[in-house]
Amino acid sequence: MKTFVKWNLSCAALLAAWLVWLGWFSVRPPLMTDPAALVGDGSALNYCELPVLDGSGRRAVDIPKGNTPGCGYDHFPLPILAACTEPLPPEADDIRGLWHGVSGGHVGHVERVEQCGNRVVVTAAGLIHDYGPNSTGGLNTNDTEGSVLFTLAGKEHCMRTSASMIWEDKNLNFYVFGWGPRVVRRYRDGDELIWEYVDGSVTRMERLCRLPEEYKVPEPRGRRIELF
Numbered sequence: 426m427k428t429f430v431k432w433n434l435s436c437a438a439l440l441a442a443w444l445v446w447l448g449w450f451s452v453r454p455p456l457m458t459d460p461a462a463l464v465g466d467g468s469a470l471n472y473c474e475l476p477v478l479d480g481s482g483r484r485a486v487d488i489p490k491g492n493t494p495g496c497g498y499d500h501f502p503l504p505i506l507a508a509c510t511e512p513l514p515p516e517a518d519d520i521r522g523l524w525h526g527v528s529g530g531h532v533g534h535v536e537r538v539e540q541c542g543n544r545v546v547v548t549a550a551g552l553i554h555d556y557g558p559n560s561t562g563g564l565n566t567n568d569t570e571g572s573v574l575f576t577l578a579g580k581e582h583c584m585r586t587s588a589s590m591i592w593e594d595k596n597l598n599f600y601v602f603g604w605g606p607r608v609v610r611r612y613r614d615g616d617e618l619i620w621e622y623v624d625g626s627v628t629r630m631e632r633l634c635r636l637p638e639e640y641k642v643p644e645p646r647g648r649r650i651e652l653f
Contacts, residue, residue: 426573428506428515432504433458434573435469436620437532438504438539440461440495447530450582450650451585452518453495453585454492454567454568455561456459456492456494456555456571457489457490457491457492457562458489458490458491458492458494458502458505458570459462459488459491459505459604461487461503462491462502462503462504462507463494463498463502463503464590465502465503465519465635466500466503466641467500467501467502467503467504467537467653468500468501468636468638468640468641469633470503470636471634471635471637472523472632472633472634472636473522473535473589473632473633476506476507476541477507477521478509478510478511478512478513478540479508479510479512480509480510480511481510481557482508482509482510482511483508483509483510483511483585484509484511484519484541484544484558485541485542485544485557485559485591485599486505486542486558486559486560487558488505488506488508488509488541488544488615489560489565490510490555490558490559490560490561490562490563491505491546491553491555492553492554492562492566492567493551493553493554493555493568493569494553495569495572496564496569496572496573496581496582496585496620497550497552497569497571497584497643497645497646498551498552498643498645499553499642500641500642501537501548501636501640501641501643502547502548502553504537504539504545504548505539505548505553505602506539506540506541506544506546509542509544510611510615510635511540511541511542511544512540512542512549513540513541513542514542514543514592514593516592516593517540517543517592517594517595517597518540518595518597518613519540519604520540520597520611520612520613520618521538521539522537522538522633523535523536523537523632523633523635524536524537524538524630524631524633525630525631525632526620526628526629526630527629527631528628528629529624529626529627529628529629530622530624530625530626530627530628530629531620531628532620534549534550534620534628534630535549535633535636535637536548536549536550536620536630536642537549538611538618538638542558543558544556544557544559544625545555545557545585545590546598550571550588550643550644550646551643551646552568552569552570552571553568553570554568554586554588554590554599555568556568556588556589556590558602560636565587565588565602566586566587566588567587567588568569568585568586568587569581569584569585569586570583570584570585571583571646571647572576572584572646572647573645573647573648573649574644574647574648574649575648575649575651575652576649576650576651576652577652577653578653581649583647587601587602587603588600588601588602588603588608588609589602589603595612595613596610596651597610597611597612598610603653606609608622608623609621609622610622614629616631617629617630617631618630618631618634619630631651
């Protein structure tokens with residue numbers, strides 16, 4: 426019995442160590458976002474003027490994947506799918522635009538949602554999460570969580586993340602690693618966008634046409650413990 430308990434404790438310790446290594450010490454995902462998008466100023470655009478998805482331009486698969494530079498961008502970037510005009514699939518709802526949390530768990534949260542074909546990009550709080558067919562990477566997001574837990578030798582360490590974004594009955598569901606549990610859900614309720622997060626919160630968001638000035642530069646997140 427003691428041997429069985431020790432074996433289980435050893436396996437649990439090894440699993441925990443592997444998860445810590447995977448989350449905070451493994452090689453960061455390569456940056457695939459178009460440099461022009463990161464350099465450009467996404468706060469200057471009118472997000473009530475959405476692209477027409479009539480198939481006249483590029484497809485989602487023709488455009489490089491977007492992901493977060495390091496642990497977060499330094500200013501609100503240009504859209505990743507600006508040149509894409511591929512129509513949305515029947516199972517998807519159109520939730521494109523700039524959204525602002527007005528009630529619920531994350532009041533004040535601001536995010537931009539892009540869609541084109543089967544691709545969805547969510548940009549918020551320093552992060553770029555991009556799921557779907559693209560020209561440079563896999564389907565799932567390959568990214569970081571953005572909250573810096575600690576710094577080591579002056580380098581920021583934030584948790585690695587990967588998820589799928591699957592449309593199911595007009596709901597956009599996020600699944601960890603593409604096969605794990607659902608952690609996020611977004612869906613329309615009239616003119617509002619509802620965001621259900623893994624922490625149990627439900628946030629109602631209303632549409633914005635312009636990014637408020639105070640959201641152009643994201644606030645640093647995380648405990649930022651200095652180890653060495």
